[in-house]
Amino acid sequence: MVTCFKDPATVFKSAYDSLEPGGYFELQDMAIPMRAIDDTLKGTAMEFWADTTMSAAEKLGRSWKNVEKYSKLMEEAGFVDVTERHFQWPMNPWAKGKHLKILATYWMEDMLRALEGLSMAVLTRAGGMTKEEVETLTAKVRKDIVNKNIHAYQPV
Secondary structure (H helix, E strand, O other): OOOOOOOHHHHHHHHHHHOOOOOOOOOOOOOOOOEEOOOOOOOOHHHHHHHHHHHHHHHOOOOOOHHHHHHHHHHHHOOOOOOOOOOEEEOOOOOOOHHHHHHHHHHHHHHHHHHHHHHHHHHHHOOOOOHHHHHHHHHHHHHHHHOOOOOEEEEO
16 A cells, blocks of 8 residues: 555545444555665665665655555544554565564565566656666566565564
């Protein structure tokens, strides 16, 4: 959903107004940029992609940082007892533990499949890149996504 709404406050207010008393509204979203437990993300294509894509999305009026405001926006829309839970999903199976490795494998596959779709429109419309440049960049990012030496995770 991070890329969906120009104005999440309007969406949340509409959801609130559509619910019966006692109803609830639940959503999950990822926070961009990715983070790392160490400095292995620094200077990578993945870091460049995140910075460039976030900047271009901002120019299009679709901030990828809105997730940080969801709780406040939900309360402003009228929701009460807003609960926010944070998770960290490893970008690939670098993390220890069976549960995290399984979660990371799914998340890695999701990112590999979604990367070009997340990138093409925003980077060609507001990032100053050509289709070919986006394809080259996403090919490099895919290599980073599967690189277990990059200890990145996606805040959710």
